Amino acid sequence: MKLTFRWYGDNDPVTLHRIRQIPTMSGIVSAVYDVAPGEIWSEQSIAELKTKAVSNGLEFEVVESVPVSEDIKLGNENAPKLIENYCENIRRLGMAGVKCICYNFMPVFDWLRSELEHQQTDGANALAYDESTVLSMNPLTSELSLPGWDASYTKEGLRDLLSQYSQIGEEQLWENLKTFLQAVIPVAEEAGVRMAIHPDDPPWGLFGLPRIITGEKNLERFLKLVDSPSNGLTFCTGSLGANPENDLPKMAKKFGERIYFVHLRNIKHTGERSFEEVGHPTKCGSLDMYGIVKSLVDGGFDGYVRPDHGRMIWGETGRYGYGLFDRALGATYIAGLWEAVERGNNK
Numbered sequence: 001m002k003l004t005f006r007w008y009g010d011n012d013p014v015t016l017h018r019i020r021q022i023p024t025m026s027g028i029v030s031a032v033y034d035v036a037p038g039e040i041w042s043e044q045s046i047a048e049l050k051t052k053a054v055s056n057g058l059e060f061e062v063v064e065s066v067p068v069s070e071d072i073k074l075g076n077e078n079a080p081k082l083i084e085n086y087c088e089n090i091r092r093l094g095m096a097g098v099k100c101i102c103y104n105f106m107p108v109f110d111w112l113r114s115e116l117e118h119q120q121t122d123g124a125n126a127l128a129y130d131e132s133t134v135l136s137m138n139p140l141t142s143e144l145s146l147p148g149w150d151a152s153y154t155k156e157g158l159r160d161l162l163s164q165y166s167q168i169g170e171e172q173l174w175e176n177l178k179t180f181l182q183a184v185i186p187v188a189e190e191a192g193v194r195m196a197i198h199p200d201d202p203p204w205g206l207f208g209l210p211r212i213i214t215g216e217k218n219l220e221r222f223l224k225l226v227d228s229p230s231n232g233l234t235f236c237t238g239s240l241g242a243n244p245e246n247d248l249p250k251m252a253k254k255f256g257e258r259i260y261f262v263h264l265r266n267i268k269h270t271g272e273r274s275f276e277e278v279g280h281p282t283k284c285g286s287l288d289m290y291g292i293v294k295s296l297v298d299g300g301f302d303g304y305v306r307p308d309h310g311r312m313i314w315g316e317t318g319r320y321g322y323g324l325f326d327r328a329l330g331a332t333y334i335a336g337l338w339e340a341v342e343r344g345n346n347k
């Protein structure tokens with residue numbers, strides 16, 4: 001297992017120097033942020049990112065994300081060209097030593113929350129999701145807090161996209177995903193890169209938009225779309241765990257060898273389709289973090305792990321979910337869990 005930490009580039013208030021000081025940290029997870037989704041990343045930007053990491057004693061082996069353009073997810077006439085660009089990015093990243101690329105296939109919205117600064121009893125604030133609040137809001141009037149939201153959408157652009165997706169049900173989205181994978185996975189194989197799809201967060205459809213990377217059955221179906229070692233999963237416990245029907249330890253064990261990247265975080269279920277993010281330890285929330293790590297190790301997982309969203313604690317301000325302090329606490333907790341599980345297994 002390699003412990004990693006997400007870094008948002010030079011604008012990230014969390015510096016590489018600080019990331020490096022987190023015990024057992026091996027590398028960063030990052031992306032080139034100076035190009036629009038769908039475009040080819042310049043070799044120079046990729047190289048600069050790598051140099052920054054390496055000169056701070058960190059590896060750069062994981063990219064999160066190379067975004068998949070809406071045209072690809074919609075499977076429209078622009079898709080082939082954009083898929084070709086995507087393949088070129090995989091080649092370039094492979095050449096630069098990247099081993100794993102995380103991406104998602106969620107239509108329009110990435111991760112969604114109803115609250116960004118939910119006050120917790122210990123004075124921390126955290127991201128929270130309440131389905132009734134989300135559904136009572138109209139994405140077209142943008143009352144919603146959308147942390148994973150691409151702010152560049154205009155209202156017209158969004159209306160247009162939502163109407164295009166209204167023609168597309170889940171089955172068509174599966175088809176478009178298959179077309180994408182059939183093109184990119186052979187390129188990833190050749191480039192020595194493992195593709196790791198991120199589950200939908202939350203793992204159910206919203207605003208009439210289909211979401212398909214949601215649970216055990218669908219992950220199984222996904223892996224069979226193109227059955228190659230380069231076609232794998234990002235196991236995001238907070239995303240999949242939002243649905244209590246997802247048995248995470250069971251899934252971690254079952255898919256262990258095809259999981260290349262793990263986002264570990266805990267959430268507390270606060271009602272039907274409602275949850276808030278909490279500190280990483282099992283005791284803080286509804287997910288069995290030890291059980292998940294044990295199953296990953298037993299299931300043959302040997303990839304990258306990062307602590308996921310942290311709460312804002314100790315007065316820190318910054319990028320929602322991505323401050324330093326709580327994620328660093330999460331990282332050392334994860335390192336501790338791993339040591340305990342591996343030693344226990346070798347007894």
Ligand code: DNO
Pocket residue numbers: 064065102103104110111148198236263309321
């Ligand atoms: C949220 C993240 C997601 C993730 C993308 C991967 O914090 O886990 O935004 O990066 O869905 O493409």
